[in-house]
Amino acid sequence: MKFRPVAASNADVSPFGLFTVTPFAALEERMSESYTVASGVGGNGVKAYQCGVCESLITYSDRTVNISGSFRHRCYDPEGAGCDIYTFSGCPGAIPYGIATDNETWFPGYQWTPAFCLQCGGHVGWCYQALQESIRPTQFWGILVSSVRVR
Secondary structure (H helix, E strand, O other): OEEOOOOOOOEEOOOOOOOEEOHHHHHHHHOOOOEEOOOOOOOOOOOEEEEOOOOOEEEEHHHEOOEOOEOEEEEEOOOOOEEEEEEEOOOOOEEEOOOOEOOOOOOOOEEEEEEEEOOOOOEEEEEEEEOOOOOOOOEEEEEEHHHEEEO
16 A cells, blocks of 8 residues: 555644644655555564554564563653553554654653654654663664554
8 A cells, every 4th residue: 555644734743732733744755655554464574563443553562572571561751640551563554744853752862753644644653762872772662552553
């Protein structure tokens, strides 16, 4: 399946209102080429994690990665509001967009960038990049449990 991001209106990038951007028009400009993502259940993983809005593939279960001993985390913002995320080594159906920051990061030593579904542009989580080359993994994805369906 080939696709390009769909333009959308303003959207809160963070579920906690840390900042608001209008990424989708700029994202479409930035992505001049089409992307191909596998469809269906499986891949090398037993389960597919699909966008909760458009049901396109975000990633597979063989890409889960343990961070601090788990691939599922309960995270809280400074005001105490929480969300659950899965951690993955790769998410071919998502793209990071925006300026990376380590402000209020849930994973010390990492900066984060909001991540969006390639098909519909919906916010699905965050892409984390290590601040130092010696930190492993150097990159991982935190995908909101509430934004995906597991098939």
